[in-house]
Amino acid sequence: MSMSMSGSGGTSRLSAHELTLAYDDRTVVHELELAVPDGRVTVIVGPNACGKSTTLRALGRLLKPKSGSVLLDGAELASIPTRKIAQSIGLLPQSPSAPEAITVADLVSRGRQPHQRWWQQWSEEDERAVTDAMARTDVTDLAERPVDELSGGQRQRVWIAMALAQETDLLLLDEPTTFLDIAHQVEVLDLVRRLNHDQGRTVVIVLHDLNQAARYADHLVAMKEGRIVAEGPPSEVVTADLVRQVFGLHSVVVPDPVTGSPLVVPGAPYHPTNGADAA
Amino acid sequence: MSGGVSTTTVERKTVGARAGVRPAGYSLVRTRFGARRVSFLLHRRAAVVAVVLVLLLCLSCVAYLSVGESFVAPAEVLKVILGQPSPDELVVGTLRLPRMVVGLLVGAAFGVSGALIQTVARNPLASPDIIGVTQGASVLTVFAMTYGVTSFTVLPYLSVTGGMLAAVLVYVFAWRGGLHATRFVLIGIGIAIALRSLTTLFMTKGDYLVAQQAQVWMTGSLNGRGWDEAAPLGWVLLILLPAVAWAAYAQRTVSLDDSTATALGVRLGHVRLGLVLLGVVLASVATGTAGPVDFVALLAPQIARRMTRTAQIPLLCSALLGAVIVVLADLLARKLFAPTELPVGVLTAAVGAPYLIWLIISSRTAGAGK
Numbered sequence: 001m002s003m004s005m006s007g008s009g010g011t012s013r014l015s016a017h018e019l020t021l022a023y024d025d026r027t028v029v030h031e032l033e034l035a036v037p038d039g040r041v042t043v044i045v046g047p048n049a050c051g052k053s054t055t056l057r058a059l060g061r062l063l064k065p066k067s068g069s070v071l072l073d074g075a076e077l078a079s080i081p082t083r084k085i086a087q088s089i090g091l092l093p094q095s096p097s098a099p100e101a102i103t104v105a106d107l108v109s110r111g112r113q114p115h116q117r118w119w120q121q122w123s124e125e126d127e128r129a130v131t132d133a134m135a136r137t138d139v140t141d142l143a144e145r146p147v148d149e150l151s152g153g154q155r156q157r158v159w160i161a162m163a164l165a166q167e168t169d170l171l172l173l174d175e176p177t178t179f180l181d182i183a184h185q186v187e188v189l190d191l192v193r194r195l196n197h198d199q200g201r202t203v204v205i206v207l208h209d210l211n212q213a214a215r216y217a218d219h220l221v222a223m224k225e226g227r228i229v230a231e232g233p234p235s236e237v238v239t240a241d242l243v244r245q246v247f248g249l250h251s252v253v254v255p256d257p258v259t260g261s262p263l264v265v266p267g268a269p270y271h272p273t274n275g276a277d278a279a
Numbered sequence: 280m281s282g283g284v285s286t287t288t289v290e291r292k293t294v295g296a297r298a299g300v301r302p303a304g305y306s307l308v309r310t311r312f313g314a315r316r317v318s319f320l321l322h323r324r325a326a327v328v329a330v331v332l333v334l335l336l337c338l339s340c341v342a343y344l345s346v347g348e349s350f351v352a353p354a355e356v357l358k359v360i361l362g363q364p365s366p367d368e369l370v371v372g373t374l375r376l377p378r379m380v381v382g383l384l385v386g387a388a389f390g391v392s393g394a395l396i397q398t399v400a401r402n403p404l405a406s407p408d409i410i411g412v413t414q415g416a417s418v419l420t421v422f423a424m425t426y427g428v429t430s431f432t433v434l435p436y437l438s439v440t441g442g443m444l445a446a447v448l449v450y451v452f453a454w455r456g457g458l459h460a461t462r463f464v465l466i467g468i469g470i471a472i473a474l475r476s477l478t479t480l481f482m483t484k485g486d487y488l489v490a491q492q493a494q495v496w497m498t499g500s501l502n503g504r505g506w507d508e509a510a511p512l513g514w515v516l517l518i519l520l521p522a523v524a525w526a527a528y529a530q531r532t533v534s535l536d537d538s539t540a541t542a543l544g545v546r547l548g549h550v551r552l553g554l555v556l557l558g559v560v561l562a563s564v565a566t567g568t569a570g571p572v573d574f575v576a577l578l579a580p581q582i583a584r585r586m587t588r589t590a591q592i593p594l595l596c597s598a599l600l601g602a603v604i605v606v607l608a609d610l611l612a613r614k615l616f617a618p619t620e621l622p623v624g625v626l627t628a629a630v631g632a633p634y635l636i637w638l639i640i641s642s643r644t645a646g647a648g649k
Contacts, residue, residue, distance in 0.1 A: 062538050086544025093538035102534075102590035106302040110535060114544035118528040122307050122318045127299035134300050144303040166543065 010037045013202070014059060014089070014170055018068035021054050021226075028054045029226040031068060036170070036219075041196050042204045043217035047247050051226040052206045053094060053174050059204065060091035060172045086114035090168040094175050096159055098147045104158050105143040108134055111165030133164035137191060153184030160191065171195070173205045177212070189216045210247070214238050214261045222246050238262035304589075325587040325596060332599035336383075339606045343379050344371050346614055377505035381568060382605045382623065384512045385501075386575055388565035390601020391523060393576030394583070394592040395558035398530050399551050401460045403638060406576040407442070407562030410467025413571035414474035415445020416563050420570075421478050421493045425485030432507065435567030442563025445474060446555065499572030499624025501609050512568050515560075522557050527594045529554060534591045572608075572624045574631020575601050581638065604630075 012035035021029040029051040036042050036059070044052045057063040059070055061077045070077040072088060090111075098107050111133065112126040134140045137157040142150065147158060156176060163171060173192065177185040189205075193216055196203050207213045213220055214234040221231040224246045230237045243251045243264055250267035257263075301307065305320040344356040351367045358364075359371040393406040400410075407413050419441030420434050428434065449470050453463040478497070482490045495502070532545045533554070540547055562576060579601035580592045586600075587593045608626040615621060 057538075060542055062541055082541065082546055083544035086542065089542075091538075091542035093536070093542065096539045097536040099534040099590040101588055103303040105300050106304070106590055108300070109302045110531075110543065113532060118525060119315075119317045119319075121320045121528070122301065122309075123316070127301060130301070131299040140300065143300055163542075 010040070012036055013038055013073050014071070014204075016055070016059065016068065016070050019055070019058060019065055019070060020067045021051065021058050021063060022066040023054075027066065027226065029058070032226070032228060034059075034221065034228065034231075036202060036204055038202050039196070039200045040202065040218035041193060041216060042202075042219040042221060043213040044204065044206045044221045044223060045208065045210055045213040045217075046223035046229075048208065050223045050246075052208075052223050055223070056091075056172050056174050056204060056206045057093075060089055061085055062091065062093070083114050086166065086168070088168050089170045089172065090163040090166040091172040092159055092163045092174060092176060094178065100148065101146050103143070104139055104145050104147055104150070105130070105134070107147055107158060108139070108161045108165050111162040114166060129167050130165045133161045133167075136164060136195065137161040152179050153181070153187065156180060156184070156188055157191070160188065164195065168201075170202045170204070173203065175206050175208065177207065177209075185212065192216070210238070210243065210264050211256075214263070215256065215259055234261050238264065322587065322589050322593070325589055325593045328583070328586045328593070329595050329599060332596060332603060336599055336603050336606070339603050339610070340379060340383070343382075343606050343610045344375050346610060347375060348617065377509055378501050378609070379606060380506075380509045381504040381512065382501050382609045383602045384509060384516060385565045385569045385572060386579070386601035386603070386605030387598040388512070388516060388561045388601070389572060389575040389605070390579035390583070390597040390599070391526075391594055392558040392561035392565065393578075393601075394580035394594050394597040395526055395530070395554045395561075396576075397580050398533065398592055399460070399554050399558070400464050401534075402464050403581050404577070404635075405460075405464045405467065406580075407558065407566075408571055408573050408576055409471065410464060411445045411449055411471035411474055412442045412559050412562045413566045413573075414471045414478065415448075416442040416566040417478050417497055417571055418474050418481070419444075420496065420567075421481045421485075424493045424496070425481050425489050427489075435508075435511070435564070438567030439560070439563040442559055442566060445470060446559040450555070495622055496570040497624075498622035499570040499627070500622035501569055501605075501612075502620055502622070504569060508568050512564060515564050519557065519561065522553075523594060526554055526557055530591050530594070570622070570624060572605060573628040574635070575604055575627050578627075578631050578634055579604055 015035040016032050019029060019032040019034070020027060032055060034055070044055060046052045054063060058065055061070070061082065064078065072080060072085065077085065109126070109130050112129060115126065116122075134143065137160050139154065139157050139161050142154060142158070147155060150158065156179070160173075160176065163173075176188050176192070180188065189212060192203055192205065195201055205216070217234050219231065220234045220237045222229045222237060222242060229246050230242055238253060240251055240253050243249050243253070252265045252267070253262050254265060255261070255263065302320060304324060305322050308319045308321050310317050341353050341356055344359075345351050345353050347370070349370060351371055355365050355367045356371055359368055359376070365371070389407070396407055396410065397403055397405050416438035419437045423434065423437050449463065449467045452470070453459065453466040455462070482493055485493070529550050532543070533540055533547065533550055535543070537547060565572070580597040583596035583600045584592045587596055604627065605623060608630070609623040612621040612623045612626045
């Protein structure tokens with residue numbers, strides 16, 4: 001099931017064309033071209049402030065393009081009613097916040113919002129989706145607990161459950177592992193891969209850890225200063241050259257002993273005996 | 280479920296191995312209108328609190344009608360309310376009842392208004408009396424008073440206009456490609472201060488008697504209010520009832536952060552504008568009727584939420600609690616220093632100010648409510 005070359009063979013429901021994004025007058029992303037391959041896990045990676053989160057927000061219509069466009073099924077995102085978009089694209093922002101004292105089940109249920117009306121606040125479909133989302137993220141036992149009382153890892157699983165309950169074909173996650181310890185990071189990323197595998201959902205994740213990106217991506221997009229530097233399967237994209245170009249870091253790229261995917265090992269750390277000749 | 284006749288069911292979530300997950304604490308109310316299925320989520324604790332508050336309100340009302348310059352036995356009060364002949368008809372039915380109804384409606388309007396504006400601003404400090412709405416109403420009213428307008432049938436229109444204008448001003452200044460909650464509150468506080476000094480200016484310029492009358496109005500007073508004021512207020516509230524029902528649902532959708540809410544397909548700008556507009560109209564109408572009865576809009580929603588422990592501020596309970604607060608406060612205002620009657624706003628402020636301080640001190644974090 002190897003993906004042919006640069007992903008141009010597959011289909012893409014969500015894409016960006018000549019996308020330029022700016023905050024006030026500061027342009028953050030320059031004329032970006034990106035086609036998100038359907039049914040795959042795309043990871044956007046890059047150093048801080050490279051515009052990766054900004055790009056994701058634009059893909060999820062949270063940010064209006066300064067110029068260029070984002071297309072969903074061929075239609076410009078800006079022309080589709082936001083509720084309609086929410087039935088196709090789910091997005092979990094970087095630090096979502098919940099109202100005080102809200103319970104887990106209540107928060108996950110909010111994911112059903114785009115499928116509800118004020119006179120139709122709860123359907124069997126809603127119940128099935130919420131139950132399923134909570135089971136998949138393993139938060140069913142926490143259903144009646146207030147979200148504020150959970151640990152970071154549990155809370156993140158609850159937020160992901162909310163996004164899952166939305167039952168969209170496309171799922172965008174903005175640095176879902178940022179505040180988690182290593183075990184929970186792996187847990188969340190595994191969960192995302194499983195969702196992609198079991199349900200064929202298209203996932204786009206923004207990560208800053210290149211090794212995690214290489215491990216979990218089908219399609220890797222490396223960004224620097226608002227532009228895409230390289231994209232494709234991690235095995236082709238991740239090289240010592242790219243790491244130096246994108247992150248400005250000297251490294252050795254070896255095969256990951258577990259997965260065989262590229263593993264970036266940074267150059268020798270500072271040490272009194274070799275400190276003098278460190279670049 | 281046979282077609283034709285609508286069947287309504289209320290379901291409690293049953294905890295069992297195969298039971299589906301529903302929002303904890305809610306009961307599902309399902310019915311159908313013809314072919315259309317209708318379902319509502321009802322927060323059980325909020326429903327219980329609402330019933331308790333209705334009982335409390337009834338008790339407060341009976342107490343209000345009984346106590347005064349002359350005491351009327353509750354049994355006689357009930358007779359008057361039920362329309363049976365009673366020797367206390369004049370005191371209870373003509374003097375106390377209309378004033379109580381005004382207080383009740385004003386309290387409910389302030390309660391809902393505070394709940395809506397606090398929800399949109401995501402800040403328990405944001406209420407119409409903090410962000411300039413009641414001050415806007417005051418400015419125009421006092422201005423008119425100093426130019427000799429004293430009719431209580433004209434003044435309410437002026438307050439509504441003033442309140443709306445102030446809100447527009449706040450909105451315009453706070454808008455910068457979007458409505459930022461904190462900026463909205465801070466701009467509101469600034470405008471409130473500016474308007475208050477403008478009011479003071481008019482009062483100093485106006486003649487002594489007018490100033491005194493304006494002063495009483497500005498503390499919020501139910502003195503001399505009757506059916507003439509209750510009827511229009513009642514009508515306005517009745518007309519706004521469907522909007523309030525919509526708001527109760529819409530409130531739920533704006534309680535998450537902006538990004539998440541937008542990602543869930545909520546048209547944040549529209550919903551917020553709708554909620555604020557409704558809140559401003561309610562506060563302005565109430566202010567027009569009884570003057571700015573301070574702190575009710577601030578207090579009622581926060582206490583109500585603490586009672587119901589819901590994720591968002593409960594509208595119905597806020598309305599009921601607002602009504603209870605104003606009725607009880609006016610009862611005390613009439614009785615405490617009898618025969619001198621205090622403006623009801625003095626009482627609500629006396630309770631509200633310490634509560635405000637407590638609210639700030641007890642916030643777990645500096646940014647609580649955000």
